Amino acid sequence: MSRPSSAVPGLTVRKAIEMPALQGARLLAGAGGLDGIVQRANVMEVPDILPWVKPHELLLTTGYPLRNTPQGLPALVTDLAGHGLAALGVKLHRYLDYLPEQMIDEAERLDLPLLLLPDAVGFDDIINQVLTGVLNSQAAVLERSWEIHHALLSVVLEGGGLHEVADKTSTVLDAPIFVTTPDGRVVAEGGDPDDLASWRSSACFDETGRFRTEYEPGGVHDHSEVPGSHAVVPVVAGKVDHGRIVAFVSHRELDDSDVNVLERAATVAALAVTKQLAITAVEGKYRGDFLRDVLAGRAGGRDHVVAHCELLGWDIDRELVVVVAELDPEEGTEPGPDLELRPVQERFSTAWQTVVARHDRQAPVVGFAQEVVALLPVPPGGDVSELVHDVVRQVSGDGGGGRRQFSTGVSRAVNDPERFPGAYEQARRAVHVGRQVNGFGSVAYFDSLRSFRLISLVQDRDELRGFVRETLHELAVEDDPEMADLRHTLKVLLDTNLNVAEAARTLHFHYNTLRYRIGKLERILGPFTTDPELRLDLALALKVLQMRGLR
Structure with a gap:
């Protein structure tokens, strides 16, 4: 559940009744609303007060408008609570001798503080003291907000970045702080490491450690499955959405002053992000140009390349x-109409850089115009697939928050920079072939492509279609269920090297049923059980059909 926050904080009803003018007031009902905010005070001495009532208002009355119809007081309480009234103060014995029990019960039910005012106090004294308290409270908040803003701004001006901003904000609020990208990837955090780890395991984050921004709008939130409360504020510069800043607490309730601090921090964070983007753009272009030269084999000798990379x-x-x-060609989730996200490819590159840095800060990651290239170290055990799977999983997240689906290709392992150009071409080939074979979002390893690598080199689709039709005959028809079933039988036979008993077990067929199907296949395709060349053609035709179809 989220709770809206007011734009300008005020003082609470609890603090207001401690003022000298209200010290003799008695709380009749609505104690659950004592922490509501008072931002103004008004007097009700006309029957049609409702159009003039504003939220967070302390309303004072002698009951004059309802002196002849006290039975209307319970309904009045209901209407006032619906208008967001902070509290209702009533002075008796001039026009009303008592308050109906139904009125008191309704105020209790709605958590609307109902105050019985002292006879001797004047409304003007109450209004003056309340408004003075409101102004003093707002002035204190604004002064604190400015001090915090100045302190945070000094962090950036002195060369600090998002981590320093998060640390300073955490100190001010005494709360763990996370700074994320627009889709929820944590880029900086501040606070006690144990507290940060605890909140990371809450339902506000997915299993990849991504903050679920798609379910967390701005404001203060309470979730039944998450202890305490947390506040979310967008980090925006101009009309560009740069992310979120989030504060978590379990020992107290976050209020409007906390949100105000976060808004100041978000402004400074936006400045830090913009500054870092400008630096990264220059550094990134230089790094990208150099890595492109390395991958093209024109960066110089081995020793020079290694030394320059160390720099x-x-x-x-x-x-x-x-x-x-490479991003797959599909539409991504866009932000609301009032905000723009940074270019998709730029966000994609940043996500890879952030995730890879967690595994190895010395691993090169560069974003080019249409792709991201990373040089990942082979783990001690040699299990590259586990490392790649983990990185891809973290970059992908759980599919929310504005990410785009992408395909990944992995080269063979190399231990010499002079072999990078060949490995780069292997990885690019794996991306393209993997997407053709397995569709969007695939992860393909060059060593696993086998004959698909050769098929992918044939650019003449008409030639491939003709080969499939001439080899598979009726089996080439894709929208015929019977032919699709026979193709599957043929594939299993070829995969089992024509071992009829094993193929029958795999297909869950009786041995004689499979012998019958083999005869039917040979009548369509020819004597593939005795002709190894025909078997090779059939296997290639099935791979072509799997890889590109006949479209």
């Missing part, structure tokens, strides 16, 4: 695999 913070003098990731 860039990269360690390439070890066994690595080249990984290429």
Whole structure:
């Protein structure tokens, strides 16, 4: 459940009744609303007060408008609560001798504080003191807000970034702070490490550690499955959405002043992001140009390349695999009409850089115009697939928050920078072939492509269609269920090297049933059980059909 926050904080009803003018007031009902905010005070001495009532208002009355119809007081309480009234103060003995029990019960039910005012106090004294308290409260909040803003701004001006902003905000609010991208990837955090880890495991984050921004709009939130409360504020510069800043607490309730602090922090965070983007754009272009030269084999000799990469913070003098990731051609989730996201490819590159850095800060990751290239170290155990799977999983998240689906290709392992160009081409080939074979979102390893690599080199689709039709005959018809069933039988037979008993077990057929199907297949295709060349053609035709179809 989310709770809206007011734009300007005020003082609470609880603090208001501690003022000298209200010290003799008695709370008749509505104690559950004592922490509501008072931002103004008014007097009700006309029957049609409702159009003039504003939220967070303390309303004072002698009951004059209802002196002849006290039975209307319970309904009045209901209407006033519906208008967001902070509290109702009533002075008796001039026009009303008592308040109906139904009125008191209704105020209790709606948590609307109902105050019995002292006879001697004047409404003007109450209004003056309440308004003074409101102004003092707002002035204190604004002064604190400015001090915090100045302190946070000094962090950035002194060279600090998002981590320093998060640390400073955490100190001010005494709460763990997360700064995320628009789709929820945590880019900075501040606070006690144990507290941060605890909140990361809450339902507000998915299993990849991504904050679920798609379910967390701005404001203060309470969730039944999450202890305490948390506040979310967008980080926006101009009309560009740069992310979110989130505060979590379990020992108290977050209020409007906390949100105000977060808004100040979000403004400074936007400045830090904009500054970092400008620096990254320059550095990224230089890094990208150099890595492009390395992958093209024109960056110089091995020793020069290794030394220059060390200056860039990269360690390439070890066994690595080249990984290429390309966005699939589909529409991504866009933000609301008032905000724009940074270019999709730029966000995609940033996501890869953030995730890879968690595994190895010395691994090169660069975003090009149409792809992201990463050089990942081969783990000690040699299990590259587990590392790649983990990175892809974290970049992908759980599919929410504005990400786009992408395909990934992985080269063979290389231990010499001079072999990077060949590995880069392997990874690019794996992306394209993997997408053709397995569809969007695939992860393909060059070594696993086998004959698909050769088929992918044939650009003449008419030639491929003709080969499939001439080889498979009626089995080439894709929209015929019977032919599709026979194709599956043929594939299992070829995969089992014509072992009829094993194929029958795989297909859950009786041995004689499969012998019958083999005869039917040979009548359509020819004597493939005795002709190895025909079997090779059939296997290739099935792979072509799997890879590209006949479209």
